[in-house]
Amino acid sequence: MIRATLMSTGVLVLLGCGAGHEARQAVPRWHFSDQPLLDVGVAEGDEAYELDGAASSLRLSDGRVLVANTGSSEIRVFDAQGRFIARIGRKGSGPGEFTGAIQLAPTALNGFAAYDRGLAITSM
Secondary structure, X not given: OHHHHHXXXXXXXXXXXHOOOOOOXXXXXXXXXXXXXXXXXXXXXXXXXXXXXXXXXXXXOOOOEEEEEHHHOEEEEEOOOOOEEEEEOEEOOOOOEEOOOEEEEEEOOOEEEEEEOOOOEEEO
């Protein structure tokens, strides 16, 4: 009884493997522009735009851009046109503070999560 069940399962798996060869979907292609969509940051100038150790960035669905600026232990927020809006966080080991490289990830409802590798915790 067990042998018959295994054999019929194996036949179904083999039939399932061969069924999709004719209906393969095209793989989407990525195209890169010669010009950036948004330019954020300066080498010298307004301190709000100077980035040091930008470890991660994220564009939210409303167009805002977040940059994890490890050098200053903060997240910089820019609007959809690249204008500075705000800073989030500071150096330290308490709530809203960062000590290591910051990794950003999107969450539901146009939010984000920040993972601090130095503290090994996630905050929102």
